[in-house]
Amino acid sequence: MQPVHVWIRSESRSTEQRAPVVPADVPLLLDAGFEVTVEESPQRIFSSDEYAAAGAFVVDEGTWTDAPDDAYVLGIKELPDAPDSLRHRHIFFAHAFKGQEGAQDTLKRFRRGEGRLLDIEYLTDEQGKRVVAFGYWAGYVGAALGVLHLADRLVAPLVPMAKHDLDTELEKAGQAGADQLLALVTGARGRSGRGAQRALMTAGLPITRWDRQETIDLHKQVLLGHDMLVNCVFTPTPTTPFVEQADLDHERRLSVLADVTCDVTGPTNMLPVNTEITTWQEPVRRLHDGDPEHASAALDVIAIDNLPSLLPREASEGFSTDLVPHLLGLAEEGGSGPWRAAGRAFDEAMARPDSRDGS
């Protein structure tokens, strides 16, 4: 049998410094008999030398288009716009199966080239739970930005950071008084909820933790009595929102919404007072000016949809730790369970009429 060949491509976004497999994990693949090729990348947080030292074969940026037919081309974010047809098996987050903007164009490229898309979002276990995600560091960065904003120490535009520097800033924010402010984490038991709590602990804020059980009967006045809400909920079905328009004029301590979930336009938006993401350039947006008459504070939102990219090293390391055992499953006949689940999601998306050319 041919060895499994994993080809780690360079990311096309210039701000994307993360890698799906870190150099330290390359030997795990090599020891299993895999072939590992890594493209040069000007922005990746790990150098090509580190990959070469780990035993990977380093090639020029963007040469995945010439990769052997049987290679799995691995990335994190979207492919560049060319070529028009895709003949390989690609592994990345494509956001192409739910009718998102540009989704049909992506699927048509696969149809033309007869390639396959194994979307990382659809790598799931028998219970349908995702097996690889960036949640923890999204929560960490989302909560950290909220603390820095509360402490008036958030500097825009945001740029990718080293965790040590971010933690130093969090500690300073805590010492400057943020450790007296009250934080509520919703979705506290999930991946991002746990990351959010870790960042809040670094700054020394007292934390209230709510997951499903604690929000069945929503104590709105308790919620509004916190200085910051870090929302880390993932729910597939619409549920009673946490903060609605009618809450804004109420007596309220709440002054920062750090929306890690960032489901701002969907039917499951738990914070419908906000319907737009914020950006690295302008991370904070004012939602309400506050009203002294009603003792309501000014309310700001941070809703950045690419938080883990701001801590590229840690996010890559955590992701690689989760992904590599599953990559090893590619050696199984037909791929291990999660790959078969991702393959089914692709087949279902391709079977929809609008993925065809001319539609």
Ligand SMILES: NC(=O)c1ccc[n+]([C@@H]2O[C@H](COP(=O)([O-])OP(=O)(O)OC[C@H]3O[C@@H](n4cnc5c(N)ncnc54)[C@H](O)[C@@H]3O)[C@@H](O)[C@H]2O)c1
């Ligand atoms: N902004 C970003 O850059 C970024 C990055 C990664 C993930 N995310 C998003 O963050 C969200 C959370 O991801 P995750 O990996 O932590 O998910 P997860 O499934 O690990 O955790 C979600 C948690 O929400 C809880 N929950 C569900 N409904 C609830 C409710 N009504 N009240 C309270 N808790 C409830 C669940 O029990 C679970 O503990 C997802 O929507 C994901 O897409 C955002």
